[in-house]
Amino acid sequence: MFKKMHLLLMGLVTISFIVAGCDKEVPTSSDESLWGPSVASILPRAGLKQFSPNNNGPTLLDPTPLEPGWTVSTFVSGLFSPANGLEFDQSTGGFYVGEFDAGRVTFVDAEGNPSFFATVPSVDEMALNRTSTFLFAKEHNSGGPIHMFNTQGTFLGNISIPGFPTGTAFDSRGNFYVSDATNREVLVYPASTLPPNTPVASVYATGFLILEGMRFDSQDNLFVTEFEQGNVLQVVPPNGPHITWVSGQNIPINVAFDPCTNNLFVSNNGSGTILRVTSPGVFTTFAIGLSSPFAIVFDAVGNLYVNEFDAGRITKFTSPNPCFEVIEVDIDIKPGSDPNSINCNNKNEVIAVAILTTDDFDATTVDHSTVMFEGASETHVNRRNGEPRRHEEDVDGDGDTDLVFHFRLGDTNLTCDSTEGTLTGETFDGRAIEGTDSVRMVGRWSRNSK
Numbered sequence: 001m002f003k004k005m006h007l008l009l010m011g012l013v014t015i016s017f018i019v020a021g022c023d024k025e026v027p028t029s030s031d032e033s034l035w036g037p038s039v040a041s042i043l044p045r046a047g048l049k050q051f052s053p054n055n056n057g058p059t060l061l062d063p064t065p066l067e068p069g070w071t072v073s074t075f076v077s078g079l080f081s082p083a084n085g086l087e088f089d090q091s092t093g094g095f096y097v098g099e100f101d102a103g104r105v106t107f108v109d110a111e112g113n114p115s116f117f118a119t120v121p122s123v124d125e126m127a128l129n130r131t132s133t134f135l136f137a138k139e140h141n142s143g144g145p146i147h148m149f150n151t152q153g154t155f156l157g158n159i160s161i162p163g164f165p166t167g168t169a170f171d172s173r174g175n176f177y178v179s180d181a182t183n184r185e186v187l188v189y190p191a192s193t194l195p196p197n198t199p200v201a202s203v204y205a206t207g208f209l210i211l212e213g214m215r216f217d218s219q220d221n222l223f224v225t226e227f228e229q230g231n232v233l234q235v236v237p238p239n240g241p242h243i244t245w246v247s248g249q250n251i252p253i254n255v256a257f258d259p260c261t262n263n264l265f266v267s268n269n270g271s272g273t274i275l276r277v278t279s280p281g282v283f284t285t286f287a288i289g290l291s292s293p294f295a296i297v298f299d300a301v302g303n304l305y306v307n308e309f310d311a312g313r314i315t316k317f318t319s320p321n322p323c324f325e326v327i328e329v330d331i332d333i334k335p336g337s338d339p340n341s342i343n344c345n346n347k348n349e350v351i352a353v354a355i356l357t358t359d360d361f362d363a364t365t366v367d368h369s370t371v372m373f374e375g376a377s378e379t380h381v382n383r384r385n386g387e388p389r390r391h392e393e394d395v396d397g398d399g400d401t402d403l404v405f406h407f408r409l410g411d412t413n414l415t416c417d418s419t420e421g422t423l424t425g426e427t428f429d430g431r432a433i434e435g436t437d438s439v440r441m442v443g444r445w446s447r448n449s450k
């Protein structure tokens with residue numbers, strides 16, 4: 001029973017701002033009314049019908065993407081619900097999630113395996129900086145505090161704010177931002193004031209209603225949700241007018257940006273939907289059937305992850321067109337020879353390496369000027385401008401065109417102990433490629449080099 005009350009309270013805390021917003025009376029941090037009267041009148045309005053009053057019987061709906069090609073799967077289940085906050089860690093491919101009632105931050109690795117990261121009471125939103133140095137995790141309480149950790153899990157101190165913190169975010173330069181729902185403003189802590197120094201805040205932007213989630217896009221524009229009013233705004237500091245991208249929604253909680261398209265995505269808690277927003281006022285429903293979606297985030301290649309607040313589950317939407325994913329290509333070191341013997345004592349030996357065209361990959365899409373082999377670039381260059389020459393040839397005689405390169409052994413990282421060589425590069429449209437083939441280094445001792 002206690003658990004049930006506690007969970008209802010969690011719902012109350014979130015929606016208590018609605019009371020403040022309607023009354024035009026902003027509670028102070030010590031105002032008990034923040035914890036709110038009149039649950040009954042607020043709950044239906046808040047659309048928390050999917051809210052499950054226990055930790056083990058979540059309401060599992062059936063998330064469905066509406067855009068062609070996208071697939072849906074459960075990335076993690078069995079989290080201690082309710083859970084909020086979701087941050088992608090570029091350095092490991094994993095995620096941080098906040099398990100509110102368990103009072104802990106959990107790390108979920110790229111394969112979906114959870115492990116304990118840190119203790120944070122009533123943990124809610126979190127923010128991870130782009131270099132994966134700091135994880136800041138907010139308590140869902142007046143004043144916070146916001147717990148600061150490095151990504152080894154070492155506690156670095158707390159930040160308290162004057163009002164009630166809701167959203168948290170880092171920009172690309174490592175400055176930290178937190179929204180104060182009580183005072184209706186966004187504060188900034190410049191990177192230069194973060195640990196090991198002492199955090200110092202100033203007001204970044206004002207002119208909001210009731211703020212909730214926030215995140216920066218790739219151009220360092222800050223987006224926030226005004227969840228009670230159903231708006232998503234692009235912040236124009238210091239005091240607007242802010243740009244309305246989305247309005248009329250049912251409790252928009254959090255935002256995320258697709259790294260492939262830079263489109264804005266919005267989680268609508270009340271309707272259990274996700275929106276794709278392409279420009280101010282222009283949006284479509286991307287997915288339906290989510291169990292109280294809260295925090296959302298993309299991984300590096302454009303898959304979307306949704307933390308379903310009371311379902312103890314993170315649902316993954318897999319993109320049909322992943323971006324920035326390394327394409328594995330077939331290469332042939334010393335085309336036509338096998339094994340690929342290289343005299344490791346002859347620094348001037350030129351090693352030919354071919355990128356082969358296959359059913360899956362057209363080698364002629366590779367920008368030859370980007371290609372490196374074990375640290376070396378093409379040795380055949382244009383004498384006038386120094387640019388690498390391009391060699392297209394059907395080296396394996398199968399009727400399609402391959403791309404051939406020539407690297408001087410002395411320019412590569414290959415040693416007499418090497419057993420393989422790796423080629424990297426990019427296609428003309430910016431996709432990374434990588435291919436590896438074996439080498440047989442010979443000639444370590446001149447006696448054996450024959």
Ligand SMILES: [Ca+2]
Nearest residue numbers: 333334335337
């Ligand atoms: Ca070969």
Ligand SMILES: [Ca+2]
Nearest residue numbers: 357358398400
């Ligand atoms: Ca071929």
Ligand SMILES: [Ca+2]
Nearest residue numbers: 394396398400
């Ligand atoms: Ca060929």
